Amino acid sequence: MKTRVQNEAARMTQALRDGGVRVTRQREALVKVLTESGDHPDAAELHRRAQAIDRTVSLATVYRTLTVLEREGVIQRHSFENAPARFEVAEPGHHDHILDLDSGAIIEFHSEKIEELQRQIAAEMGYEIVHHRLELYCRKA
Template identity: 65%
Template sequence: MTDRRANRLEQALRDAGVRVTRQRSALLRVIAAAEDHPDAAELHARAVTAGAGVSLATVYRTLTTLQAQGVIDKLEFQGEPARWEAADQHHHDHMIDMDSGAVIEFTDERIERLQAEIAAEMGYDIVHHRLELYVRRR
């Protein structure tokens, strides 16, 4: 999955007219391998650790381009720096632990069904939605 995702990210940059340098290619592999929701600084640190001499500015420009191409999603959680995740994942919602900052993905058919019912009762079909729950352990 990581190789396929990295290839897709690389193609998205090419489609946007961005040259895929060795540094950007290494960054794309880091983004493709992320199984969490890293922010730009975390992605930069991972790329540097992986041996890519990429600047933080290049990370931000690359993320913005990938978002514009629709291959990654920008997650803006309250009071946190923007985080990123691949757009090729199945639909899911997020719980954000207010104490630890952990982001937990979840799906629940009851919530999906209820949202669709509410929209239908009001004369709408859901085109897209995002649900974020800000939580604390009991």
């Protein structure tokens, strides 16, 4: 039985092939880093982590690979305020983010109350939500 990480790696590898990109040793290192990361690293951090696996991984390879994986829908790019783009594996279901302004931590959360309120507001105005993103920039009280 495959683990979640193995399934995500297989999905990313197939996405690279579908995107017309060769699956090289360097790209395999990046896929490993992406599937094992529990945070939201930026491209420079992904590069650093991938180089720990394979010293030949270039930053250009990281950017090209991220572009293909994003286009194929297996990773998501987040452009949080005043920060470089961050990346995470695209998973089914929706979640939002809290950004801790003091520590820099990015915390995922889901609130059905918030989701329902957003649906109600949109409906009252004659709309149906197609896509949305909620980012809360916070400091501990």
